[in-house]
Amino acid sequence: MAITKHKLATREQWLEARKELLEREKELTRRSDELARQRLELPWVPVDKPYSFETGEGTKTLAQLFKGRSQLLVYHFMFGPDWDEGCPSCTLSADGFDGQMIHLNHRDVTMVSVSRAPLERLDAYKRRMGWEFDWVSSLGSDFNFDFGVSFTGEQRENGVHYNFEPIGDPGIDELPGMSAFALEDGVVYHTYSAFARGGDVLMGIYQLLDRAPKGRNEGGLSFPMEWVRRKDEYDDAASGATT
Amino acid sequence: MAHLANHDVTFLCASRSPLETLNAYKRRMGWSFPWVSSAGGDFNRDFSAFTEEDTRDGTGFNFGSPGGASVNVVHDEELMALSAFALEDGLVYHTYSAYDRGTDALNGTWQLLDRSPRGRDESAPANWPRRHDESRRPDGDHQAQAGDPRAVAGGP
Numbered sequence: 001m002a003i004t005k006h007k008l009a010t011r012e013q014w015l016e017a018r019k020e021l022l023e024r025e026k027e028l029t030r031r032s033d034e035l036a037r038q039r040l041e042l043p044w045v046p047v048d049k050p051y052s053f054e055t056g057e058g059t060k061t062l063a064q065l066f067k068g069r070s071q072l073l074v075y076h077f078m079f080g081p082d083w084d085e086g087c088p089s090c091t092l093s094a095d096g097f098d099g100q101m102i103h104l105n106h107r108d109v110t111m112v113s114v115s116r117a118p119l120e121r122l123d124a125y126k127r128r129m130g131w132e133f134d135w136v137s138s139l140g141s142d143f144n145f146d147f148g149v150s151f152t153g154e155q156r157e158n159g160v161h162y163n164f165e166p167i168g169d170p171g172i173d174e175l176p177g178m179s180a181f182a183l184e185d186g187v188v189y190h191t192y193s194a195f196a197r198g199g200d201v202l203m204g205i206y207q208l209l210d211r212a213p214k215g216r217n218e219g220g221l222s223f224p225m226e227w228v229r230r231k232d233e234y235d236d237a238a239s240g241a242t243t
Numbered sequence: 244m245a246h247l248a249n250h251d252v253t254f255l256c257a258s259r260s261p262l263e264t265l266n267a268y269k270r271r272m273g274w275s276f277p278w279v280s281s282a283g284g285d286f287n288r289d290f291s292a293f294t295e296e297d298t299r300d301g302t303g304f305n306f307g308s309p310g311g312a313s314v315n316v317v318h319d320e321e322l323m324a325l326s327a328f329a330l331e332d333g334l335v336y337h338t339y340s341a342y343d344r345g346t347d348a349l350n351g352t353w354q355l356l357d358r359s360p361r362g363r364d365e366s367a368p369a370n371w372p373r374r375h376d377e378s379r380r381p382d383g384d385h386q387a388q389a390g391d392p393r394a395v396a397g398g399p
Contacts, residue, residue: 004331014337015293019306022345026308029344036357044360071359092246100352102375109359182360191360201354205246208349212252213329213338231245 006213044182044189051143053136054119062143062181063188065136071109072181075202076149078174079115079122081139086115086125088228089203090176095231096204098131114138116150116174128232147193149177163195178202244276257281259321271376290326290340305342325349 051062066072078087104111112134119137126135144150151160156169176199180192209216218224247254255277262280269278281287297303325346327339356363
């Protein structure tokens, strides 16, 4: 009988090792709860700049994107004005969060994706991917630049700030992130933004992979997410997409 | 699911309900992940608690953690969990299981709420979450109506 090269254990030995790991997992859960509490203590910054967005219901202000709720999450989806398709990694995230919108709405949270591509291109890509979430265009507005996820050629030449630190020229006009806003008495406040691996938790698939026997299993690749395709672009997409 | 499948991972859900009940609920929710029934087998109990004693007295849930002791999951109750298995040369190995808040990270809605201005807001109504076809949006927005095909997400 061929036996795996991985370390083997009896059930009793596994239980002992698992319980040790469980203590560390619980420590992470407790620290994560504490961090969530600290996140809520961040100060808020009033947003008085009149941003405008193209939406399926016409041009809207940032306050109107709340759709009557008091909290707004913005997913900064990388889709530049002249791109034909959305970023594959953002697409992976969106595959995960699309079904969560209605549940967030019932906790007084509206979530919207914002990109600089024109609305008709966002709509076409959304249809192709079969998504339902709200996606608006910030083309012509400073929104993406002000919230640190789009960069002009001049900014790139001089070096940009991303994830709250200088990173030089990112080599691309768009980078991912998420921002949170509150609306109180007609005033919009910016409460939170996260970038780079700060968006990891939105990619639920990595939480699943982290618990699979081989983990993220990206060791032999030229960059970590090299394996990711749009779901209709995998080799077996026609037959395998839902099995 | 498509992304996991293309990264050498098969994901499925297993429940003790009969398959036809699972299939009906899956259709209602518009899901497309594979869902199998473990009714009649020992699978659910064996992966709830891992020692005979824990199984017998029902204290083994979440590896006997405080709080798990009051849960009689091995005696016909149901709770959620995640288990992982490897297959090598025809042999199946159990590699991992997680319970209770060990599955928090899999629920992206919690992660999103954690980043919203008011967080998880545990003081919020006890009737949340509801099934997505049982929700009504106060603003009459799309997605909310039972039986409305648009209530169905794009699938995994």
